[in-house]
Every structure is written in C-alpha cells, then in structure tokens.
Amino acid sequence: MSVKPAPASNPAPASAPFTGPFALATLSASGGPAIPALVTPDEHVVDLRAALGDERLTVRRLLEDWQAVLPRLRSLAGDGSAQHRPLAEFRVHAPVEPRQVFQSGANYRQHVIDLHVAHKAPGDDRPEAERRAEAAEIMDRRAAQNLPYVFTGLPSAITGPYDEVVLPAWAEQPDWELELAAVIGRPAYRVSVEEALEHVAGYTIANDLTDRATVFRRDMPQIGTDWLRSKNAPGFTPLGPWIVPAESLAHPGDLRLTLKLNGETMQDESTKDMIFGVARLVSYASQSAQLLPGDLVLTGSPAGNGMHRGRLLRDGDVMDGSVTGLGAQRTRCVAEATP
Template structure:
C-alpha cells in the first residue's frame, strides 16, 4: 500500500504537466494533467491507442504544440486525478547520474566519510574538500555514472529497504528528461534537447558505496544505488518552457515532517546544460532518458540519521510538484 499525497493535485509551474497513470483495472497510459487536477488520456486525445510516455517524448518537438492546445481546451473528457494511480512518469532506457555536484553536500560527505586513521580537525578536512571542489569547477570535470531503469518506482510507492543495506540514505535531485537524441552536443545547445524536468530521490546505501575488499576499485554504484525502487521518480514531467531557468530552484526533503534538505540549485558546481552536454560527449542520449543532476547538502550521513522501517519522505522541487515515499524494511 503506497502513501498518497496530502492533496489531489500538487501544484506545478505552467498550464499543464505530463504523467503516467493507471485506473484500478487497466493498463498504464500517458496523460496530461491540468491545474485543476484533471487528467486527459493522451492515447485518446492524440489518436494513438499504443502511445506511451517514451513514445510521446520521441516526437516531442512535433507534439508539444498539440499539448499546448489540449491544455487550453475543455475537450476531450478528463478524469479526476483522485480516481487514478500515479506511476513513474516515464520508463527510461538510460539513467545518467551526477555525483558530487553540490558544493556543500560534497564537503559534508568528505567529512562524514573520513578514514579511520584521519584525526585532522574537521575544519581542515572541510577546507580540503572545498579546494577539491574549486579545482573540479576550474578543470570543468563533472562526474557522471550510469543507473539502472529497474531501480525506478512511482512517486507515491513504498520503497523496500533491502536487509543487506546497512546505511540507506536519501538524495533529492532535479532531473532533466531528454526529448531529442543528443550526441556530442555543446553546452550552449544542450538545453534544446531537454523536454522537461521531474523529481528523483536517488536512494543510496552508504555502507556499500566503497569497495572495502579492494579499495583501489573505488565506488560500487551497482550495489549501493540500484536496488528495486531506489529511484522514486515524478510525479510529473513539467515542460522545460514552464520552468525556464533552473539556476535557482529550491529542493526540499522532509523526513517524517522534519526538514533535512533545503537548498537551491545555485549551489550546483555544474548546471543542467553542462551535465547534459558532458554526458552526451560519450553516450548517445535518447528520448525519455534521465539526467540526474546531483543532490544538495542535508543527507542522512550528515545528520547521523539513516532511513529505517516506517519512515516517510516528502520531497519537492520548485515548480515540479512533490512526491511522498514510505520506507518498509525487507522481511528476512
């Protein structure tokens, strides 16, 4: 049983947003949700019974004008959001995840993950981390790795904390949703390939981030980040034109009602355009793919409080709505 949002329709910027929905007895379908919380089945509206959100994004440039017209019309008939289940808004083929992209967050992690034999004062270790961040920014070297689509779950679904995950943590992130194939695009043109934005909570088991059996291997993102349900996504894809500048959006995550993360994207080291362009230099980004842009300060390692059975996370980003996720411990 998932935890429902507090209200029928969490607000988003612009006249409409996009989501994937299902009725009690029916398949998933892509829908347009308006400001009144009414959902239009886009399979019917666009005369495509087999349409999926990824299929819609594959023809984003052509379909966007139609979506604008549909949003401003009272036809065809819509359904109240309360009658529908909200699923993850898109099934991506690829997930590009950005690490160490919020200055204060990285400094906090650098302090929290200190080596057992590092007895330097905290101020010295923070200064060291700040110097590393300044050097990365100057050298223009974002950090991007790959996540698995099987980790994606809906914005209101329960998340099972695996029995082996000793230190499960939260990481609220702004996500760029790709709307055109992008390969080796420049920073200046990168945002032309972004259809819209959504929310992800990039859950991480801190205990398995680093390989302790062979430290020289480094990080183990498969183990620490890709359990089923470890990427709650959505609720909506809000068109990029409705968000505009992503340089000052507020990311807020509450744990059982207490604010844990509350930071602006101004603290990013590399902005959205830089992350999309960087990922595209190696990979070919496809419509529906996700580019997660990193998480701000305020994770569980910083607070000394990790996720446990029964915890409820409320996560929101300016203009993108909100998600609510309950944690359940895996049964032995």
C-alpha cells in the first residue's frame, strides 16, 4: 500500500464529513508509523493503539474482532476524556489493507448501456438507439437471471484517498470508476442474501481506475477480458478516506456517487441504479470464495465514465470523488516518468 503524501499542490479537502458518530481511518503523523484511528465528525482523532492498549493493532485486526470491539468504539466516540488530536496533524492513508478485493462489473444499468455503445464491435454500423436497446435487454435478462459479475483485484493496486495516481506509460485510455465499497467484518462463506449484510462491517469509497485499451485481449479475443492488465497498476484503486460503520449508513442502496474531473461533474448517480445490491454481491462472491475481515467488495461504477464522454485521464488531472455519508477523496494524476 502506498504511503506517499498528497503533494502540496493537491491538498486534501478541507472537510470530508461522514454519517454517524465516528469512522475508522489509518493515519500517520510526522513521518511516524501508520496507526488505526477513530475519527469524529468534528475532525478529531483518537489513536486506537493507545486507547485500546495494543501497539500492534491495525484496522484489519479491529475488523477481525468487529462485533466485540464495536461497543468500545462507540464508547470512545462519546468519551470526552479520550485524548483527541486534530485530524489536520495527520496524513490519511487507505483505511484498511485487505487480503482480497472483489470487484463487481457491469452492475449499473445505465453505465453498462453506455459502455456497450462505446465498445461497439468492428463493422457494427447499427444505429445507436438499436444498440442501446440491445444492451438494455441484456441488463434486464441478467437481473431476471440473478447473475452478478464478480472478479478479483490486487491489494497492491490500493493507494490513499489523497495520493497521486501514476498513469503508466503503457496505459492508452486510463479511465475513472467511482464506487461504493463494502468492508467485510465477519468471515463469509456460502452465506445467503438475507444473511450477507450481517458480514459487512462498514463502507468506504473506491475509485477503480481502468485502462480501457487493455480490457479486452487483442491477441486472442476469444479469451475475453484482461483485468490484471487493465485494473491493477500500482495506485489504480484510491481508497477511503474512512470506513463508516454499517450501522451509521441506513440505506446503502440509495447513496449519491459524484466524481468531478478538474471541477466538472462527470459521474452523478444513485446506487439505486445498481442491478444487484450489496447483499446480493456479498452473497454471490461468498458462494465461490471465503470473504475475510478487511476484504473489500466493490459494487460497480455508475454512468459518466471517460470512455463514454470521450475524455480520458491525463497528466495533471484532479479527480474529486464523494459518496453520501462516506466523505470525499481527491487524487491528482501524474504521468509516469519515461526512462
């Protein structure tokens, strides 16, 4: 995980409010080690290693004992005697280091229709309206068949919510994908949809960058997508700033996701447009793999990506992403230095 600070020319937002009495973060101060922290809405910090008496504590270890530790965190959030420091004294890192990252593809109806039109097959000269209707029919069929599309990403792609994002020299079409991410708090294996949310500790923000030019293999189209190449460059998943407990977020199925590029709104959509909700995605992923505390389940990205708009990421671009109740992130794109 990158711990590079945000550059002075790209400061963190002055305020990144969240819903509820507290959120979890991973922070560092004055070149010191990264620590798990409780952050309050008025932007004060409690060092959880000191407060809970464990010098080896991390956010992931907190999540491994989530049900037992949650009451203590509630108590600390309301304890006026706990030692608080201003958030401004700290550098903000990605809030957790997951062992596994599960990513949902094709999960926002309008987004998939847009991409279906943008990625038309060679020689397909049908009118756009016809191709949109075809994509809509495909989405309706997927919803009726109850079949999400989930694949895995690499934890090494994660970076902090205010870090620079290096655009690799080989990436011809780097694009943004703001997403709601569920954070697992209890092991989940073959859980039902009805049980799934009991295994979610909280939620955070992810920007799942993708190089559109390498999504599909050119040398052998029959083998399909290449998510390793297109999505897993170092820093391609800015995460955070906080993990907001699930109990503080009443309706994850009705949150607003907004991404601005250099101040211009590109994505602005509700999670209502998701084809499959958080519970369905967690349950579906758990049928094949065991989800572990600290793991992430990314829920897909809404309409408004660069591929659809004909404007992809380049050196110097600044992305501001926010999700209702989860705060905001700001990342600046930097072209990879050529040898």
